[in-house]
Amino acid sequence: xxxxxxxxxxxxxALVGMSVLLASASRPAFADGMVAAVVNSPIFANGTVRDxxxxxxxxxxxxxxxxxxxxxxKILGHGxxxxxxxxxxxxxxxxxxxxIPLAQPSILLVAGTPQQALPGRTIGFTVSEGNNRNTFVITxxxxxxxxxxxxxxxxxxxxxxxxxxxxxxxxxxxxxxAFVSRGPRGRVEVRIFDGNGKLVSRGAGEVHFLNAPQxxxxxxxxxxxxxxxxxxRGLLPARPWAGKPVPCRSAFYCLKETNAMATAASSAPASxxxxxxxx
Numbered sequence: 001x002x003x004x005x006x007x008x009x010x011x012x013x014a015l016v017g018m019s020v021l022l023a024s025a026s027r028p029a030f031a032d033g034m035v036a037a038v039v040n041s042p043i044f045a046n047g048t049v050r051d052x053x054x055x056x057x058x059x060x061x062x063x064x065x066x067x068x069x070x071x072x073x074k075i076l077g078h079g080x081x082x083x084x085x086x087x088x089x090x091x092x093x094x095x096x097x098x099x100i101p102l103a104q105p106s107i108l109l110v111a112g113t114p115q116q117a118l119p120g121r122t123i124g125f126t127v128s129e130g131n132n133r134n135t136f137v138i139t140x141x142x143x144x145x146x147x148x149x150x151x152x153x154x155x156x157x158x159x160x161x162x163x164x165x166x167x168x169x170x171x172x173x174x175x176x177x178a179f180v181s182r183g184p185r186g187r188v189e190v191r192i193f194d195g196n197g198k199l200v201s202r203g204a205g206e207v208h209f210l211n212a213p214q215x216x217x218x219x220x221x222x223x224x225x226x227x228x229x230x231x232x233r234g235l236l237p238a239r240p241w242a243g244k245p246v247p248c249r250s251a252f253y254c255l256k257e258t259n260a261m262a263t264a265a266s267s268a269p270a271s272x273x274x275x276x277x278x279x
Contacts, residue, residue, distance in 0.1 A: 030205065031203070031204070031205035031206070032203060032205070033203030034061060034201050035059070036059040036068075037058075037067075038057075038059075038188055038205040039056065039216075040057070040207075041055035041056055042115070043055065048207055048208075049181065049209065049211070050211060051182065052180065052181060053174070053179070054180060055173075056172070056173050056174060056186070057171070057173075058205065059169075060077070060170065060203070062078070071113050071170075073165050073166075074163055077112065077148050077165070077169040078167050078201070079149075079151060080192060081195060082140075082195050086191070086192050086193075087130055087136065087138075088188065088190050089135040089136075090135070090173070090179055090188055091134070092183075092187045093206075094182070094186050095181075096133050096178060097179065100177065101129070102127065102129040102133075106173070106176045106178050107127055107171065109138070109172075110169060110170035111165035111167065115170070118153060120138075124142060125138050134179075145195075148168070149166055151166055151167050184208065184209060185207060186206065186207050187204065189202070190202065
């Protein structure tokens with residue numbers, strides 16, 4: 001009996017340790033304004049590892065609704081005012097690869113969780129480099145701007161959602177691997193301007209860079225469960241020990257409820273991104 005208790009205690013300690021590791025693996029140093037958090041992108045196992053190509057997600061929020069509650073499909077995301085623009089600046093800790101342009105493929109606007117993309121060609125916007133080489137500028141294709149209520153993902157699966165996600169809620173940077181994570185942390189800033197050039201919304205956030213990949217859980221749209229475990233060894237569908245589907249009511253609630261399932265990720269083959277770019 002004592003042996004069994006000791007084994008159970010050891011297992012519990014391991015699980016608690018894993019939960020702490022998950023909580024701290026890619027924790028933001030701070031976030032304010034319209035930025036709720038800066039985290040590792042769910043499609044990269046090493047998107048926030050120091051000296052590796054960057055792959056991050058910038059979670060947004062509003063003055064009225066903060067944090068993960070902003071991802072609730074009942075909440076409207078951000079839009080861009082008529083004649084205005086959206087800027088995303090990789091302020092510090094991100095070294096730009098000058099050989100990769102900041103264009104349409106480099107940044108992805110997302111309507112929520114799971115990651116429902118808002119592609120520029122469909123939604124109607126262009127992407128260019130801003131006043132410095134670390135700034136993205138998203139400009140609507142028409143002077144009418146981008147109305148948040150009208151911005152829905154064209155993905156076939158999105159049409160099945162009981163309540164469609166609308167507006168910009170997440171910004172993904174890293175598809176073309178234009179940046180390398182350098183130093184202890186990275187800082188980003190998001191700004192929305194109106195047609196007169198007036199700043200109408202702003203936010204900033206930081207993320208601590210890791211020395212090596214660590215297990216993390218974030219929502220994505222590449223698995224039937226609409227969740228995936230970024231293990232540092234690859235990307236696995238988020239399934240608990242017995243291989244059963246994750247018991248979540250929806251992808252939005254999965255983000256809140258499945259952080260204890262990291263132990264499912266244990267034996268995926270090694271994974272890597274493009275090699276380090278050196279200045």
